[in-house]
Structure formats: C-alpha cells, structure tokens
Amino acid sequence: MSTLILLSLALMSLALCLAFVRLFRGPSLPDRVVALELFSSILVGIIGLVAIATDVPSLVDVAIVMALMAFMAAIGFARFLERGGPRDD
Amino acid sequence: MIELLKGGLILAGASFMFVAALGILRLPDLLTRMHATTKAATLGTTLIMLAVALHFAEAAVVARAFAVIIFIMMTAPVAAHVIGRAGYFVGSKLWCGTVKDELRPNYDPLTHELKSGMETVENAQRQPRDTDPD
Numbered sequence: 001m002s003t004l005i006l007l008s009l010a011l012m013s014l015a016l017c018l019a020f021v022r023l024f025r026g027p028s029l030p031d032r033v034v035a036l037e038l039f040s041s042i043l044v045g046i047i048g049l050v051a052i053a054t055d056v057p058s059l060v061d062v063a064i065v066m067a068l069m070a071f072m073a074a075i076g077f078a079r080f081l082e083r084g085g086p087r088d089d
Numbered sequence: 090m091i092e093l094l095k096g097g098l099i100l101a102g103a104s105f106m107f108v109a110a111l112g113i114l115r116l117p118d119l120l121t122r123m124h125a126t127t128k129a130a131t132l133g134t135t136l137i138m139l140a141v142a143l144h145f146a147e148a149a150v151v152a153r154a155f156a157v158i159i160f161i162m163m164t165a166p167v168a169a170h171v172i173g174r175a176g177y178f179v180g181s182k183l184w185c186g187t188v189k190d191e192l193r194p195n196y197d198p199l200t201h202e203l204k205s206g207m208e209t210v211e212n213a214q215r216q217p218r219d220t221d222p223d
Contacts, residue, residue: 004096008103015103015110022113022122030119030176034126037168038113041130042106044157048137049099057150060141064153067134067161074168081175 005053012049015042033077040070095140102136105129118184119176127169134161 019042023035044063051059112125135158142154180198183190195204 002096004099008099011103011107015107018107018110018114028119028176028179028181030172030179030181031122033172034119034123035113037172038109038126038130041126041134041161041165042110044134044161045102045106045137048134048141048154049103051141052095052099052144057145057147057153060150060153060157063138063157064160067157067164071164071168074172078168078171078175081179084179 005049009046009049012042012046016046029077029081033074033081036077037070037074040066040073044070091143095143098136098140098143102133102140105133105136109133117186119181120173121184123169123173127165131161131165134158 016039019035019038023032023039026032026035044066047059047063047066051057051063106129109126109129112129113122116122116125138154138157142151145151145154177192178198178201192203195206196202197204
C-alpha cells in the first residue's frame with residue numbers, strides 16, 4: 001500500500017472524526033441527519049480507496065450499496081421530520 | 090503518467106472530503122452546513138471513483154464506478170433539498186448573520202401554506218383560456 005493511499009485514508013478518517021463530533025453535538029435532528037449523510041459519502045470514498053489498495057474490484061459494488069442506503073436514509077429521516085411539525089431539540 | 094493522475098485524483102478527493110468535514114464542524118447553521126457537505130463530499134466521492142476507474146481499467150469496473158458517480162450526482166441534490174425543507178419546517182434556527190429569508194413573510198409554519206403575494210379576487214376568479222401558455 002503506497003504512502004499516498006495511507007495518507008488519504010488518514011485524512012478521511014480525520015474527516016470521519018470531525019463529522020462524528022457534529023453528529024454528537026449537533027443542536028437539532030436535521031444537523032445530525034446531515035452529519036450521517038456526510039458519513040456515508042466519506043465511507044463510499046474509503047471503500048473506493050480500499051478497493052484500489054487491495055486490488056479487489058468487487059468492493060465497488062459495496063460502494064454502490066452504501067450510496068443507495070444513504071439516500072434512502074436521508075429521505076426517510078426527512079419524511080419522519082416533516083410529519084412531526086415544529087420541534088425544539 | 091496514469092499513476093501520477095491517479096495519485097492526484099485520490100489526494101484531491103480526500104482533501105475535498107476533509108474540507109467538507111471541516112465545514113460541517115465549523116459553519117454556524119443547518120443550511121450553511123449542508124452547503125459545505127453536499128457539494129464538497131459529492132466532488133470528493135466523484136474524484137475517488139474516477140481514480141478507481143483509472144486503476145482497474147476494465148469495462149465492468151469502470152461502468153460500476155461511473156454508476157456510483159452518476160447516482161451520487163443525482164441523489165445528493167435531492168437529499169439536500171428534502172433535508173433542508175424538513176429543517177425549515179421543523180424550525181431550525183438560521184444564523185444570526187443571515188441577510189435575507191424570503192420564505193419568512195410568505196410561509197405559515199402552522200398550516201404549511203405558502204402565499205405568492207399575488208392573491209387577489211380577480212386572480213382567484215380568473216378562468217384559464219385557450220390562448221394561455223402552458
């Protein structure tokens with residue numbers, strides 16, 4: 001595994017940590033949903049990098065499923081939020 | 090040459106994702122956070138998937154990588170729109186430095202009714218004509 005991929009993986013892990021801080025602190029539920037979406041985007045990138053590093057092309061399928069699930073989760077959360085009316089959390 | 094291009098794509102993608110995470114941590118309210126994550130994370134994923142396509146260079150993998158790119162580019166704006174709409178409806182606070190909120194005077198948060206500011210009796214009674222554009 002080349003240094004470049006290791007460096008990029010470290011950068012993206014740091015990004016995951018920052019997104020987790022927002023997920024933990026996020027003053028309202030929509031903020032947390034946005035953080036979750038960023039999580040899945042970063043995960044798609046990480047899976048792509050691992051596919052390059054290990055030379056396993058099937059991992060790209062995993063990335064497709066990851067992206068799909070994130071979209072479904074975002075839509076589901078938004079429906080759930082909209083039905084609830086004004087809230088203060 | 091391809092190695093160099095691949096390395097550049099990977100590094101750029103990872104940096105864009107890091108910038109997105111920095112944005113979600115540092116920016117002040119929901120809409121500005123979404124502005125950071127949606128665009129930067131989409132671009133980062135796109136660049137890394139391009140690197141994957143370059144690395145494997147087989148028809149099947151390239152097709153899948155492009156499928157991921159197109160899928161993310163189509164769903165990210167939809168998801169951002171839906172979450173932003175839901176966030177506005179549940180009353181998430183805007184940043185104190187917000188200059189303009191054009192929805193505020195026209196939108197009733199209790200009934201979810203949106204006024205256009207053109208509601209007159211004349212407009213309400215008007216019948217559509219054949220000469221109207223669609």
